Amino acid sequence: MNFYKERVIKMLLHLKGICKSYLGETILSNISMKIERGEKVGLVGVNGAGKSTLLKIIAGDTPSDQGEISIGKAMKIGYLRQHSGLQMDNTIWCEMLNVFAELLEVEKQLRQLEKTMSDPSLEGNAVKFDDIMNRYATKSQWFMEQGGYEIEGKIRRMLSGMGFQNRSMNTQIHKLSGGQKTRLALAKILLQQPDLLMLDEPTNHLDFTTLTWLEGYLRSYPGAILVVSHDRYFLDTLVNVIYEIERTEARRYTGNYSKYVESKVKNRAIHAKKYDLQQQQIGKMEDYIRRNITMATSSKSAKNKRKQLERVKRLEQPLKNLKLLQLSFPLEKTSHKDVLQVRDISISFRENYEQKSLMQHINFQLQRGDKVALIGPNGIGKSTLLKTLLKDYQPDSGVIEWGHGASIGYYDQEQATLHPDNTVLNEVWSRFPHIEEASIRSVLGNFLFTSEDVFKKIASLSGGEKARVALAKLMLQKANVLMMDEPTNHLDLYSKEVLEQALLNYEGTLFFISHDRYFLNKLANKMLELQATGVIVFNGNYDDYVSAKSQNDKQSLLLNN
Structure with missing residues (x-):
C-alpha cells in the first residue's frame, strides 16, 4: 500500500476553509482541521x-457559509447533544x-429460524x-462477531x-x-461506538468516581475523539492534539493541554522575535531606498533593493493578547x-411529609x-452544608461558631442572588452605593463589561x-x-x-466546593470529604487526596484478606 492510500484510510475528517457568520459577525473563518484514526483531539x-x-457544522446540524468537509467512507459520527x-x-x-x-x-430472526427448524413438516x-x-449459521456467525x-x-x-x-x-427517563x-x-452514545466521537462538555454533572471511569474508558476508546471541554485535568489526561479557536481561526498543537499552553507561549515569543527582526530589516531597506532612489550613482542599486523588498514574504504582526478578566480579592x-468551628452538626430534609437525615x-x-x-459525591449535601454555615438553613443539632x-x-453557583431585571451596572452599584459610578x-471594565455592555439586563447574560x-460583587466586598x-x-x-491566580494571592480564608480537579490541585491545602455520617479530612490537594485514598483502599484490602 502506498503512502497516499495509507493517509486516506487513516484520515477520518478533513475540514478546509470553513467559514460561518451570524448577523454579519464572523464566528469562524478559514478553519482547517484534520483528524486521523485513534487521535484524541x-x-x-x-x-x-x-x-x-464547529461541532454542529461537522455533525450537519448547522450549515457552513463556505468551505469543504471530507468524511471517511462509511464512517460513523456520534455527537453528544444535550439529552441526545x-x-x-x-x-x-x-x-x-x-x-x-x-x-x-x-436475534429475533434466529429464534424464529430455530422454531422453524424444529417444525416436523421439514423432515421430508x-x-x-x-x-x-445455512441461513441460521450465517446469521448466527454474524450475531456472534x-x-x-x-x-x-x-x-x-x-x-x-x-x-x-x-x-x-425500569426508571422512566423523564423522572x-x-x-x-x-x-x-x-452512556448511550458510548455504547454506539462511532468512528468519531464528538463530545461537548462531557464532564459536566460527573462526580470524581464517574470522571475517573470515563477518562479510563475514553483513553482506550478505539475510535477518534473530538472534545470541547473546559476541564483542564480531563484534557491533560485524555487528548494528544489541541485545536485552539482564537479570533475566528484555528491553530493545531501537538500534545495535551499543559503542552499546548507551553507551546503557545513559546511559539508566540519566537514569532514576535522573528517579526521584530524582519521589521528592522525592512526598515533598513526602506531607508536605503528612500536615500538612494534619486541619486544618479546609486539609483540602480536602490531599484534592485526595492524589487528585493517586494519579494519579501512579510510575517503577520503578532496577535495582541485577548483582553482578559482582571481579578483580585483585597481584604478590608x-x-x-x-475562623470557624463546626461541632457535631446534623442536617435533615423533609420528603413526602417525612423528615430524613442528610x-x-x-x-x-x-x-x-x-x-x-x-x-463528595453528587447529592450528598455539599451545597446544603455550605448554606447551613452561612445560616441560610438551620441545622437540627450541633454548633456553628x-x-x-x-x-x-459568598459565591453561589446558581447566581440566584442576581436580580434578572437589573442592568449589570445597577446590579453591582446597588450593592455598593457608596462607590461612585466611574469606579464601578x-x-x-476589568470584568470585560465595557461601554454599552454595562446596560445589559442580567436575564440576557450568558x-x-x-x-x-x-x-x-465578591471582589468589591473585600471579605476575609x-x-x-x-x-x-x-x-x-x-x-x-x-x-486561580487571584485566589492563590488571596490572604484570607477560602472554603469552596469544586469538581474541577485542576483547580483543586492548584488551590487546596486541605480536602474535606463529606459523607452522610461525618467528614474525613485529608491534608494536601486533589492528587494528595487520590494517593491517600488509594493507600487506604490497599490497607483495607490487606486487612480484609
Missing part, C-alpha cells in the same frame, strides 16, 4: 469562540437496548431444511461506570434529573486566627489562610457573564472569608486561570 477557546458551532436522542417515556434499560436494535432484530424436505440451516451475546454485559458495565448502578433499570439525563445520553481587615456528626475547623475544598472579625463573601464602571458579575460553590462553572479556560 481537544477543542479549546474562550466562551463564544465558536467551538460548539433520549425517548423520555422509555425506561433506562429499554433506551440502552435501542442502541442494539439491529442485533436484537437478528432436505433442500428447504439445508437452506434454513458483532457481540450479540455480550449486549447485556456491555449495558450493565456502561451504566455502572456512568453512576447508575444503584438506580432501577431523571437534568444531570442524570446528560449522563445517560453519554484580617480575621482572628480561628448528614450527621459533621466536625471540622477553619484557620486563617486555609484554602479548604469540600468534596464563626471567629471574631470574620466577614464572609472601571471595575466592570452563564459566563453572570459569573463575572458575581465575581465583581470566601465561601464559593463551584466557582469555575461557566468560566472559560483563561478566566479560570485568572481566578
Whole structure:
C-alpha cells in the first residue's frame, strides 16, 4: 500500500476553509482541521469562540457559509447533544437496548429460524431444511462477531461506570434529573461506538468516581475523539492534539493541554522575535531606498533593493493578547486566627411529609489562610452544608461558631442572588452605593463589561457573564472569608486561570466546593470529604487526596484478606 492510500484510510475528517457568520459577525473563518484514526483531539477557546458551532457544522446540524468537509467512507459520527436522542417515556434499560436494535432484530430472526427448524413438516424436505440451516449459521456467525451475546454485559458495565448502578433499570427517563439525563445520553452514545466521537462538555454533572471511569474508558476508546471541554485535568489526561479557536481561526498543537499552553507561549515569543527582526530589516531597506532612489550613482542599486523588498514574504504582526478578566480579592481587615468551628452538626430534609437525615456528626475547623475544598459525591449535601454555615438553613443539632472579625463573601453557583431585571451596572452599584459610578464602571471594565455592555439586563447574560458579575460583587466586598460553590462553572479556560491566580494571592480564608480537579490541585491545602455520617479530612490537594485514598483502599484490602 502506498503512502497516499495509507493517509486516506487513516484520515477520518478533513475540514478546509470553513467559514460561518451570524448577523454579519464572523464566528469562524478559514478553519482547517484534520483528524486521523485513534487521535484524541481537544477543542479549546474562550466562551463564544465558536467551538460548539464547529461541532454542529461537522455533525450537519448547522450549515457552513463556505468551505469543504471530507468524511471517511462509511464512517460513523456520534455527537453528544444535550439529552441526545433520549425517548423520555422509555425506561433506562429499554433506551440502552435501542442502541442494539439491529442485533436484537437478528436475534429475533434466529429464534424464529430455530422454531422453524424444529417444525416436523421439514423432515421430508432436505433442500428447504439445508437452506434454513445455512441461513441460521450465517446469521448466527454474524450475531456472534458483532457481540450479540455480550449486549447485556456491555449495558450493565456502561451504566455502572456512568453512576447508575444503584438506580432501577425500569426508571422512566423523564423522572431523571437534568444531570442524570446528560449522563445517560453519554452512556448511550458510548455504547454506539462511532468512528468519531464528538463530545461537548462531557464532564459536566460527573462526580470524581464517574470522571475517573470515563477518562479510563475514553483513553482506550478505539475510535477518534473530538472534545470541547473546559476541564483542564480531563484534557491533560485524555487528548494528544489541541485545536485552539482564537479570533475566528484555528491553530493545531501537538500534545495535551499543559503542552499546548507551553507551546503557545513559546511559539508566540519566537514569532514576535522573528517579526521584530524582519521589521528592522525592512526598515533598513526602506531607508536605503528612500536615500538612494534619486541619486544618479546609486539609483540602480536602490531599484534592485526595492524589487528585493517586494519579494519579501512579510510575517503577520503578532496577535495582541485577548483582553482578559482582571481579578483580585483585597481584604478590608484580617480575621482572628480561628475562623470557624463546626461541632457535631446534623442536617435533615423533609420528603413526602417525612423528615430524613442528610448528614450527621459533621466536625471540622477553619484557620486563617486555609484554602479548604469540600468534596463528595453528587447529592450528598455539599451545597446544603455550605448554606447551613452561612445560616441560610438551620441545622437540627450541633454548633456553628464563626471567629471574631470574620466577614464572609459568598459565591453561589446558581447566581440566584442576581436580580434578572437589573442592568449589570445597577446590579453591582446597588450593592455598593457608596462607590461612585466611574469606579464601578472601571471595575466592570476589568470584568470585560465595557461601554454599552454595562446596560445589559442580567436575564440576557450568558452563564459566563453572570459569573463575572458575581465575581465583581465578591471582589468589591473585600471579605476575609470566601465561601464559593463551584466557582469555575461557566468560566472559560483563561478566566479560570485568572481566578486561580487571584485566589492563590488571596490572604484570607477560602472554603469552596469544586469538581474541577485542576483547580483543586492548584488551590487546596486541605480536602474535606463529606459523607452522610461525618467528614474525613485529608491534608494536601486533589492528587494528595487520590494517593491517600488509594493507600487506604490497599490497607483495607490487606486487612480484609
